[in-house]
Amino acid sequence: MRISSRSLAAFAAAAFSSLPILPGIARAEDTVSHSDLASVQRSVDDLSHQTSESISNLRREVSSNYDSLHNEISSLSYQMETLNSEHRSMSQDMVDPRSAMNSEVSHFAASIKEDILKSVNAQNARRNAAAPDQATINKMVKKALTDNPALLRAALASLKQGGNDETGSTPRTPPASK
Secondary structure, X not given: OOOOHHHHHXXXXXXXXXXXXXXXXXXXXXXOOHHHHHHHHHHHHHHHHHHHHHHHHHHHHHHHHHHHHHHHHHHHHHHHHHHXXXXXXXXXXXXXXXXXHHHHHHHHHHHXXXXXXXXXXXXXXXXXXXXXXXXXXXXXXXXXXXXXXXXXXXXXXXXXXXXXXXXXXXXXXXXXXX
16 A cells, blocks of 8 residues: 555644643753653554554444445345336337337436446445555554654653643653663
């Protein structure tokens, strides 16, 4: 699967939106301890797990919606076939121009059915293609942390301080020192 830089940036923004940004500027001489890295890894793992659960829920919902749409299309298709059959039997007694019209109606109905199925299949293909797998999510998060040291320092500083997040929930407990 090919991931654009815009998708990666959006994912990184979403992944770290729950981490408060602390006032002040992270300095290059700040050091990162193993416990800080472990704490960040736990946070990344938690976010990754939550993302994976969300993707699974979306896939179940898409599958359920697809099944419902498929059942509706099957029902409509049966109704169209019944109407076409009735129309054919009624138009056998009519003059020749009606026969041509019947053929056009049948062709039009088949075309509509085909367009609906194509649209549903294309929509489901786009939804399935948009959901990254767990390995891809982990790579994206690790790459974002590796490529952006300022983001890593901000995440570590946030974890060290244990401040309130943007939703106003209770303060986080700082990671245990070894």
